[in-house]
Amino acid sequence: MSKYSYFYCPEGIESRFELLVFDNQNQPFLPLTEHYHDCIGRIDKSSALSYMQCLLPFFTWLDQFSNYQGKKVKWDDSPDIIRIAIEDYLMNEMACKVRENDTFRFVNRTNKSPNTVNRFLSALKSFYKSLIRLKQYKHQNPLIDSYAILNDYKDNTVGVRKDKPLMPSKAGTEDAAPHRRLTDSYFKLINEEWQPEIIGDIHLPYQVYQAGKKANWSLREVVIARMLFETGARASEVIELTIGDYRSRKSLQEASTFNKGSHEKRVKFLRFSKDTVKLLMQYINKERKQFDELQRKFDDLPDEDPVFLTELGTPLSYPAWYYHWDNAMKECEIKLNPHKTRHWFVTSRLREIYNTSKTEAEIQQRKQELIKYIKWKDKKTIEVYEHYFDEESHRKAHDGMLESMAQKEKEYMDQQKNKRRKKSSIKVIEGNYDDIEIDDEIQELLDGLE
Structure with missing residues (x-):
């Protein structure tokens, strides 16, 4: 069809x-x-x-x-x-x-x-x-x-007056219209409130990198995948980076980029690892250079040039990049939409915040820093992730309680076994030999003589 x-x-x-x-x-x-x-x-x-x-x-x-x-x-x-x-x-x-x-x-x-x-x-x-x-x-x-x-x-x-419009709120004569x-x-x-996906597998990036290796990813795909997991950016925010975006930040581990709805205006930055910096520069100065029409290295490129190129020397587009991502996921039978790397990043950052912060005030401060970095328009979005960690905290506490219960049960059962052993192995001879302990085998012999 x-x-x-x-x-x-x-x-x-x-x-x-x-x-x-x-x-x-x-x-x-x-x-x-x-x-x-x-x-x-x-x-x-x-x-x-x-x-x-x-x-x-x-x-x-x-x-x-x-x-x-x-x-x-x-x-x-x-x-x-x-x-x-x-x-x-x-x-x-x-x-x-x-x-x-x-x-x-x-x-x-x-x-x-x-x-x-x-x-x-x-x-x-x-x-x-x-x-x-x-x-x-x-x-x-x-x-x-x-x-x-x-x-x-x-x-x-x-308004409340018949056939009359609503009075302004400053008049104080009737309830204000709901905004x-x-x-x-x-x-x-209906019943379709958006909820971000929570992805808690700490090994997910490495599974994806291995999938890329199996699918023969070029260095370009490797760098983009690493940036997605390390920055929490949307795929287009990484794919459409320019040389000037990278040069505009004072740190070699950062690049400026646009946000959803910012109409290409650079309103936020991405931060990635030193290892990714090395791979990025290796890509620009070697692999990318092959497809650049003037065979230029990083220092010779103008700010407006794209960081990532196709093999035809044109700016890399989302569909052209997704083709390679999708091939790798299918090759290793992984069902993973690229946007889930963003959810993985947020989940991982929050886990790190909860695990390393010493006070509640420090937790709140670092969460606000994350919200500013990720550029969420609705700050309540983070509450869904927090709910996940509340549940995780409950699971850990509950597991601790269950482990304690299991240990107490084992201790109790061991105690009961010891009591039974003492009753069966210690016998007292009636008569003048109240303090003599009798071995089980001897006791059996004596019982058989009765």
Whole structure:
């Protein structure tokens, strides 16, 4: 069965598109192509590609299996028709339960649903935003519930006086309107609060390095993998580093980089080990030099040049790097999304903080330093990791209690055995020989004479 797919523009071909999507007839499909390029600059390329990968199966399904009144649904149909198709896809392809509620739908994942339901809905919402912005979709966004926003707005602006607007809060005559973000999604995923994954295997990086060795990773892939585990950065934040990013820090173990949503502005830094510094410089001055058109070493490179190059001498992209990562994981049968290296880093840093800090004040200070380093927008994110360590602390304390109980039980049983031995091995002869101890075998002989 043919599917929607995408290909990058070949080297040497001039095109305004760096990526082109093809439909299931192998014809260029511009709506998805335009959406991808509209996303670039608004979100990072890895996120734009992630959206693309969520949308391709839906558009394949739309062409082959969708049905509305006996006809296939087209992407540019009216919002009502598009919503019916999406609802069918959620239920039949993603094993979700969809429940009607006034002007929108509640979506519940089941144990058969993939983890990408939320991302799929976000991607589709983004797709129609782009096509409306580009004036290629003439209707309202099917993924937006305009009625809910209007009704919520009315509820929060109508005052207690009949047919009068809400008074300003400084008037003190009525309760202030609640300040909360109004959700505008037509499909509302419920019970889907994001939780970071906790990865506690301290040997995980070394398993990945061995997988890379088995898959014949070049030094470039080794350096990137080490940076991911040692810095807690997102893959794109490492892959898109420039020579200037590395030079901009006073320490050789650091590099400046962008953050999610910073629009390429360098707002944070990464710190890595001395061993990785050695490998990085070895890569730049030897392996990278081979693919640089001017065969330049580190000192001769301009700040704007990328740290990591392809074998064609072009800047390394996330998809090109992921190909090598994915090969290594498959080779060693490891199921590991690159983003999990970030969760591993946070888990490991927190473990180190709890194990080495001497006071509660020191723990809190070092946690705040970690939050600033990792650049979390929501500081409450760390609470989920802390909950993990609370559970780990309980497990350790509980294990200690169980070990103590087992030891006490052993001591008790040994004590009981000793009592029985004393009773069976010490006998007192009646008569004038009260203090004489008799051996077990002699006692048996005496008992047999009775």
